[in-house]
Amino acid sequence: MTLTIDLNALAANYRIVARTVAPARVAGVVKADGYGLGAALVAGALYGVGCRDFFVALTAEASALRPSLPVDTRLFVLNGIAPGDEAALIAAEAVPVLNCPADIARWAAAARIVGRRLPAAVQVDSGMSRLGLSPGEVAALAADGAPPADLDIVLVMSHLACGDEPDAAANAAQRARFEQLAAMLPPAPRSLANSGGAFLSGAFHNDLVRPGIALYGAAPQMGRDNPMRPVVSLDARVVQWRDVPAGTGVGYGLTSVAAHDRRIATLSYGYADGWPRSLSNRGAAYVGGHRAPIAGRVSMDSICIDVTDVPGDVLAAAGHAELIGPHQTIDQVAEDAGTIAYELLTGLRHRHARRIIGVGQEGVSPCGS
Secondary structure: OEEEEEHHHHHHHHHHHHHHHOOOEEOEEOHHHHHOOOHHHHHHHHHHOOOOEEEEOOHHHHHHHHHHOOOOOEEEEOOOOOOOOHHHHHHOOEEEEEOOHHHHHHHHHHHHHHOOOEEEEEEEOOOOOOOOEOHHHHHHHHHOOOOOOOEEEEEEEOOOOOOOOOOOHHHHHHHHHHHHHHOOOOOOOEEOOOHHHHOOOHHHOOOEEOOOHHHHOOOOOOOOOOOOOOOEEEEEEEEEEEEEOOOOOEOHHHOEOOOOOEEEEEEOOOHHHOOOHHHOOOOEEEEOOEEEEEOOOOOOOOEEEEOOOOOHHHHHHOOEEEEEEOOEOHHHHHHHHOOOHHHHHHOOOOOOEEEEEOOOOOEEEOOOO
16 A cells, blocks of 8 residues: 655645745645645645745644744644643744634733743634634724734734635625725734635735645646646555456445456455545546446455456556546545545545655655654
C-alpha cells in the first residue's frame, strides 16, 4: 500500500491560486495535519514557493507545527482560545482567531499578564452561522471602542458558506455583510475567500485568501473544470485473486452475487486505512488501466474487486491496483462514496507507506511513519 504525495503539484497549486488572486496574499491552510498529508511537510513545500501565512484549527496543532516554521511566518489558530490555552498560544507565537467576546476578553487578559500587546485576528459571522462575532456583537464591540488596546488586530476575517458554488446568491450577500461588519472595526487587512472563493471575482479576494482543499488537488468549485494538479495517488497491493463460480457470493453478507462466472481479486486495503465502507458494491479500482468494480462490502483490511474484464496477462503482472490516480480522481472517488474530497483525504490512515516526490523530498517512508 503506497500513498504518493507530489509536493511539486502542491507547489504548483499554490502558484495557480496566487496568480488568480494577485495582488492578494495567499495563505496555506494546513489544519488536520496538512489535510492528512503531514502539516510540516506541506508547510515546508508551501514556504518554498512564498507562503508566509498558515492556518491550523487547534492550539495543539500550532504547538506541533511552530518548530518547523521559519521565524518570518504567521501561524493562525481558527478555533479560537480554549480556556487554559493562552500560554501555549504565546509560546507557539500563534495568532488566535477571536470568534466571540469570551475569546477577546481571554486574550486581552493574557496580554495584560505578559505586559505587551498580543496579535489577534477577529472573525465576524457574515452569514454562515458557524464561527465569528454576530452583527450585534460587532456593534457592541464598536460601541465599546472596538477591541481592547491590549490587542493588535492583524486580520479581520469571515468564511464563505457557498464559495464552492459560484452561482450561489449567498456569496454576494456574505460579501456585502462582511464589508459592512469589517467597516465597524479598526482598519486591518481583510480575508473572506477560501478555496472556492479564490475563483470568484476579485471583489472576494481582499488582502488575504485562505485556500485549503484546492492546494491538495481537489476541485475548488462544483460543476466547473478543476484547474488544480492532483497531489495524491493511492495504490493497494493485490493479495490474491480467484475464480468465483456463478451464483457465489463475495465478502461479508455475500452481498455481491452474479449470474456468471467471475474473477475476484482481493486488495490489502479497507476502512481501517480510510477507505469508506460506503463504497461497498460501489466505485472501482483500476488494474493495469482496466476498471475493476468493487464487489461486496469494504472490510476492515481488505476490498474485493471484480477483475473479470482484466486481461489475464495484465492481472498476472499487476502487483497493485490504483485507488486514486490518473484513472480516477479523489473527487470521483468521493462522489462514489457519497462524501467529499475533504473527508476522504483527511481520513486516510498511516498504515501504508508514504512516497514523497518533489522539491528534494524523494523517498519512501515505512508504514506508520
